[in-house]
Amino acid sequence: MSTPAPITLYSGATFTTPRVLMTLLEGSIPHNIISIDLAAGDQRNPAYKAKVSFSGQVPALIDTSVTPTLKLTESTTIAFYLADKYAPHLSFPYGTNEYYQLLSVLDFITDLHIMCGVTKFIFSKEMNPMYGKNETIDPHFGKRTLTRCAGLNSRLVEAREAYGTDEPWMMGNKFTVADISAYAVFRHLREEAPYYNDGVAELKEIVAWIERMEARECTKQAYEMFKGFAEGRFEREFKME
Structure with a gap:
């Protein structure tokens, strides 16, 4: 047994x-x-x-x-x-610079995921009784969410340049739990908040990174x-x- x-x-x-x-x-x-x-x-x-x-x-x-x-x-x-x-x-040794940088990136991603949930509520006619009535908050959250997405795109650009790699990951040239965590956010955006699709499509490094993530067998499984x-x-x- x-x-x-x-x-x-x-x-x-x-x-x-x-x-x-x-x-x-x-x-x-x-x-x-x-x-x-x-x-x-x-x-x-x-x-x-x-x-x-x-x-x-x-x-x-x-x-x-x-x-x-x-x-x-x-x-x-x-x-x-x-x-x-x-x-x-999928991580880095405790106490190294990379270890603490990984924690920082995960915190950034968590904040983005929270914002995704908030904006889904704001832009939902069914869920939000104030839908379309707040001209200040609605655009603010949408813009801030895309700004965060662009921040992750910048990480990939920096990784490409720093490591001379054609397949950069969130932590440089190494696939980590940061990529896993971030992918869940972008998958959620695509399926539950399609009003972001055009904005995300302009983030070329993110688009290529998503393709690499979706080619992984563990993502499919x-x-x-x-x-x-x-x-x-x-x-x-x-x-x-």
């Missing part, structure tokens, strides 16, 4: 989940998956809050290989932890796995009665 993997991902059909799946796959990290049906309210189950996330957050991760057992939430934090502990080729949450492929442990 095989021993269960110490890592369990608890997640559902949220746009932040693929970055965790991609990290698990890129790192060939053994893991279990428990589906949290958000529409059914699994995340509000007292048993889920007691065992996994006191605040009912999704995705969440439990690692029983350490003492005491580690519980994490926030997809970027989870992805970084997995890379740093189990897939060092992760998004195929992601469909499984909506299709009911994974076990549910916290069904609400």
Whole structure:
């Protein structure tokens, strides 16, 4: 009888989940998956809050290989932890300049992802009762989001010039968890906020980088796995009665 993997991902059909799946796959990290049906309210189950996330957050991760057992939430934090502990080729050695630069880039990407969620709300006729009525806030958030996207484009330009490479990554000439985290943002923009497509299309380095990301087998596999949450492929442990 095989021993269960110490890592369990608890997640559902949220746009932040693929970055965790991609990290698990890129790192060939053994893991279990428990589906949290958000529409059914699994995340509000007292048993889920007691065992996994006191605040009912999704995705969440439990690692029983350490003492005491580690519980994490926030997809970027989870992805970084997995890379740093189990897939060092996706990170940098602790204490190096590159290590702290990676943390800085991940923080930048997290801020961009938050802004994506805010702008999706602002530009949604269905979700925002003030849609089109605030001539100051609406354009501000849209412009700021694209400015952040352009900032990542500049990182790729600098990497191309600094390393003389035709295939730059967010951290230079090395593929890391920063690329995984950033790709989840641009995938979300394309699928959930198409009003940004024209602006992103002007960022030539980003466009080429997205093509490289989508050519990776782990990207394809992760998004195929992601469909499984909506299709009911994974076990549910916290069904609400």
